[in-house]
Amino acid sequence: MNYHTPETFEDAAAIAARAAGTTRFLAGGTDVLVQLRSDLVTPDDLIDIKHIPAAKAITRTGDGGWRIGAAVSGAEMTENAALCADWPGLVEGMDLIGSTQVQGRATLVGNLCNGSPAADGVPGLIAAGCTVTVIGPKGSREVAVEEIPAGPGKTSLAKGEVITGVTIPARGQHGGDAYLRFIPRTEMDIAVVGCAVNLRLDGDTVTEARVVLGAVAPTVRLVPEAGEAILGTTLEAAALDRLAEAASAACQPIDDKRGTIEFRTHVAGVLARRAAKIAHARAKGGTA
């Protein structure tokens, strides 16, 4: 295995483009090292992007949004009070991944590139309408986050392409987001179901809504029908019922060691309802 430490993303992409065998980018390593250790994937070339200065930065964008470098750890995000105030749901999705120790290493972009439908960090990104910057042999492009996952363990990235970071839009007025997941324990599990909700309100009434489900389909899934179910409502009981129904209806889960089809389908509705209420309270200025 060759270990590379490029200092620019362009160099990183070039190494990957040249490489003949299996290539992996190393940021937090919390997936790559597990695969290495269990002999699932032993890369021929391992490209550590942490020597790239921009990869480690959390910065504000000109329009009041945020830019999270590809090697920023979950702990660094959680420690950024302004980011947490803007996007508590997005950050809590990231924060739920693994232990304190894993938080010291794991990255949002890594979570996305691992391609797991159960990735806790991803639903919040999609709900917030984030994009990622992809650099590759053909130059740079900005891609909506929901276009990256392509199936369990798969992404739409081409050979030699690397994500440099995530762009989060400006929070704006009267907005709130939330992420909830269901796990059997209180920590340390992979999501059985995950749900992110991002809302904007006019008074009590929902004017924008994005609902995203994790672990109930081959990829993290934006569910427009679920968002529509609560548009123009104040999340009264009937609206929440419609939201839960739409969320459950969008599920195409599998039976596996972590949950059953029936369970995932039901709990997706439960979580959508609960997350929407939290997002609503946050949009109203609450700190729930």
Added chain:
Amino acid sequence: MAEVHLWSGLRSLADGQEVVEVEGQTVGQVLDGLVAAHPGLEPAIKRGVSVAVDGQVVPGNRTHPVAPDSEVFLLQKLAGG
């Protein structure tokens, strides 16, 4: 004569008896006496049994004394985790 109580799984090996009277002043003599009287019991005893004499389990101790009026139970052998 000591009275030896067999667990029911052993009774078929001892002509259906639940209680067998055996001569013996020690656990070892009692076990030997049992096998002499009922050879069918040999594999079970060879596999290992615990013996309770008057309520006290005395595993693997063939020299433990048995009085004529002692109550002897054969039990399945166990150790633990």
Added chain:
Amino acid sequence: MTKRIHVSTELNGDAVDFLCDPRETLLDCLRDHLGAMGAKEGCGTGDCGACSVTLDGRLVCSCLVLGVEAEGKQIGTVEGMADGESLHPLQRKFIEHAALQCGICTPGILVAAKNLLERNPDPSETEVRYWLAGNLCRCTGYDKIVRAVMDAATEMREAS
């Protein structure tokens, strides 16, 4: 065999270096190349926390860090907790509260708890439990561990 890489790093304040295969984890390097056996491998997948160390002050699982990544970093392990003969309050409280039985998880838990108290000197029971959720202990049921951490925090606050 892959060519081995030279790594210069700092372990508990001392400059050290070692040669390693790039596939070797920091945990492998600590234990097999630097002789620091305090960090343990319980799972190799970041699920048990027995290998907890700090890397530039950040709590990590050393099984999820490559040895080559330690270049130029500061590593903190359980071996660096006591100041000479004087134990860290957490170390003393773990003994006092019987917060260890077999002790295999203890080094990782001590490193993690020290990192917590450096950030949050007055944690609630719930905060302690969630901070330590990545440190499995199979012997104690965590009760005495949580008590020891809370008690050490109290003592450290009173002393400061």
Added chain:
Amino acid sequence: MALDGPKTAYKYIGTTPDRPDGLDKVTGRARYGADINVPGMLHGAVVRSPHAHARILKIDATKALAMEGVKAVVTRADFPDGLDGEDWNLQENCMAGEKALYDGHAVAAVAATSPLIARDAAKAIVVDYEPLPHVTDVDAAMAEGAPVIRDGAADFSVPEGMHPNVVRYFESGRGELEKGFAEADLVIEKSFTTEAAHQGYIEPQACLGQMGADGRGEMWVTTQGHWFVRRMSAAILGTEATGLRVTPSEIGGGFGGKTTVFIEPLSLALSRKAGGKPVKMVMTRGEVLRATGPTASASMDVKMGITKDGRITAASGTFRMQGGAFPGAPVDVTTMLAFGNYDIEHVHQVGYDVLANRPKQAAYRAPGAPMAAFATESVLDELCRKLGLDPIDTRLKNAAREGTRATFGPKYGPIGLVETLEAAKAHANYHAPLGPNQGRGVASGYWMNHGGETSASVAISEDGTVTVSIGTPDIGGSRASMALMAAEAFGVAYENVRVNISDTGALGVNEPTHGSRATFASGLATIRAAEDCITKLCKRAADKWGIDAEAVTWEDGCAKPSGPNAGEFPPMPIAEIAAEMGETGGPISGHFEDTPAGFSGSFGTHVVDVEVDPETGRTTILRYLVVQDAGKAIHPAYVEGQFQGGAVQGIGWTLNEEYIYGQDGRLQNAGFLDYRVPVASDLPMIDTVIVEVPNPGHPYGVRGVGETGITPPLPAIANAVREATGKRITDLPLRPSRVLAAIRDKGD
């Protein structure tokens, strides 16, 4: 010098000093199984079957042996033929012969100059398999047409006509069941299942083995019992036991799982083949879960009858257990202890030990007891609920006590079940108010305990301090307990006692630290060896004073004349006798060897409060109380630790821990990510009450306390979930999907 019955007043016993190994363990200095590297050592790795059941057609190691740094490969062909009984089982489990019997079964092993090379070489060994039909479920394995795992494995006890996978059969009971059930006002019969749970010790199996062509060698190993390692390894390798000297490392948890061997004989075989170079082997977590012993899984039918006023009239149970591809599921214990808590006139138990394509089960804390308790204590709870009876009062009404004839035959001596029930009833937790979706569950449990082969030595140092040598590895602080008992016996300070765990070359044979026996048996041996020593110390004093040895007594660390008739001499401290021992007859030490009887069981009662999320089926433990009889708590903090640890292992087994096999017979959750042991944030504090009903069979009244604690949680939590949800769930674990399905099911 012998003491008459349990002492009652103590100076050291019952105090909680710092454990002697504490400093090493909080500083990272303590050395565990993997914490050893020696010059010239090789590293081993194991090739494991990816099939649940397959004929091994060919093993080709040519490529592996050609790799740089690879020094030896062993397969079953490197082990002797002709073993039988449990020795054959162990050999076959350590290294597959004609067939791989479960996913993860070892088929070859390799030694190389680095761990990475060994891993790469293991991947380069090519094994041709012919996959065979498999079965992993106990009921399926007994059913007609199930694949036969090993024909002829059944012993004498199995009745005619059973499937060949049924290898042992147990039946016990007394009275007339039909008459008993006829006397009942309410009879309930239910079927239950429990999944296999793993001991989950955080330290994987690890050893460093060295053996020459002459069959002599040494081993450093993490184990609960190094004499077992020696005997089993020698048997598997066909060498003499004394040729192998085994030194136990510090042990990172065992809970029964480290009472047998897996990689240990492989490291010796590899070493022997590699010219005697030491070979270090360390299992990965995946190997631990796939290939070391979890406990058995169980399928059970239990029927109990009760009168309106709460008297149990009759009970019967059928228990089917698979313990992997070898005989040994602890169904014998299950049948024996199933109804052991209670005084029941008419009782009957049947047990089946069944083979399945799973790893060979190993002992796990009270092996066999928690499964039975789940079934029997759930049925009793249901009877109480249906009749509106208080669960503690009902248990008190039926509780076994001194003189009760146990359901397995003999009469109980002094036992503490009643005392634990009374203490639980008086505890605040039993009266705390409950909110919506919350429920309280109660259950009791029992473990018989064990004596076991035991040797101990006590030696006096030149300065009068005391060295105790025992042979039971210290897993949870037992060195502190031994030091306390030695301090008490000698009347010397706790700090003046050092306790060592001796290697197999330095002490007589010892059984492992298992069966809750270490504090009982090694403790008893320590006290008796100390008394042997004290006799000799008294003799030295008597000689010096010129009086009869019988006229000298031992008190507070000093020899004293036993009365005015013995003469007027000032007390002679141990240090003074020790300083002169070279000139007064030589070194002074004491010994004790026995397979002690006199152990007595420990009963416990647990009370748990849970809250169940009605929308997700998730169970949260709100409060947990353990009350258990310790006989006499030597070091109460570590007794509490045993109670708490046992309870939390039981919580894990009940809620989320399980072996999950796919249709292909492969284990799907071979890691701590999906084999979900409880984490700190899952739990509340675990409240404890130590009850002390002294055991007359131990000089200080000790009962083993290690195992009982895992028995009541399974039913206690299920009973609490029953109250919180209105649903009786009869299958473990109570994973959220199962609980939610029960809640959403409109039936009862």
